[in-house]
Amino acid sequence: MKKLICFDLDNTLIYSDKCHILAYNYALKQEKLAVPSKKFLVSLFGMPHYKLIELIAPDLDSEDIEKLTRLHDNILVRKTYKYSKAVAGTVKTLDTLKKDYNLAILSNSSHRNIILLLKGAKIDKNLFKIIIGNDDVKRSKPYPDEIFKAEHLFHTKADFMIGDSIYDMLAGKRANVKTIGVLTGHYPRMLLKKQGADYIIKSVNKLPQLLKEVNNK
Template structure:
């Protein structure tokens, strides 16, 4: 598949109100709260292989490492080593494959959108075009959850890992979303809970809003380039208005 990534030039100054056309949302722990699903699925897979489960604190550290796009195959052994010593590569591979098989069922049952997120997304989708930009391998789980919470009509397009040559913090997925929405990148705002969301947004010359609903602090999101940081998705309504006020 050939991916067309347009050339971009940086822009300066505050974007005018009429220029904002689209909002790009990260999915996990921004729109939907999925921390528990990933945590439960991994521990079930570890248990199947006779390995100790990770604590929540250990899992948070694992999630933070994944921010640098370090694969589970590479990061997991370091967490298991203090508990059981070295774990052979074949067993780690079985854990990873088991995790992939277990996750979809856990995801559809445990991942959820709080009512405040549902209301915010419904309102924002009536004012702007909306895309989901996720590092998930494909859109199947996202689509199921959107339908479950009756939000499928609030999202215009979904970009996952299979849709672009590289994932966040690369700008490729964001540019693909803008292209599908037929909106210039400078007319988009990227909303996410992690530094790589903010970094990707800045690389694409988009405004960025960080949400502290994941495992990252306000300071870390600011340092990664967030134009504004809010506590939850409901606050994005006011944040978007603030970012696009005319001069």
């Protein structure tokens, strides 16, 4: 039986900051809300969307947060997903890994947005045996629900959770899964390590070599 590897999406397999920044900016302007600086906004990427919106628009109630989330998603679907780009070496790495592993995407984006962001980045969604978004589980990362769902569907324990953010590391630890941090996002090595990363690599294109080294120990 093939082993299971779980990947985050944004800033792990793809660069999608521009997609989300433009979508949030459009949504905030449409609702006549203040637009935060790019630096502040990207510092929040990786956390659940409702939590991010609470921080950029703290006066909104739960109904307004849900409305702004829908606006962001609709704008991403209609306009901004096309700015997604694959991290260098991602497609080659996934092609290599799928021979020996089942690959899953676990993301704090919705299932629909994941599919579109992959399309924008020209990554074949069929490289992944399963795709789980925040609307496929009750609680998204940093909770371990997405990992548990992937394990349930594959009837096997995940070997690794791979991502760029502290929320990926926390989810992996809570699921008792080894974690690999990548440095293609906005979280520094020290912070990923502090939140429990077992291994840290520059990007996913270094993953086959790391797995070879780990499996040979």
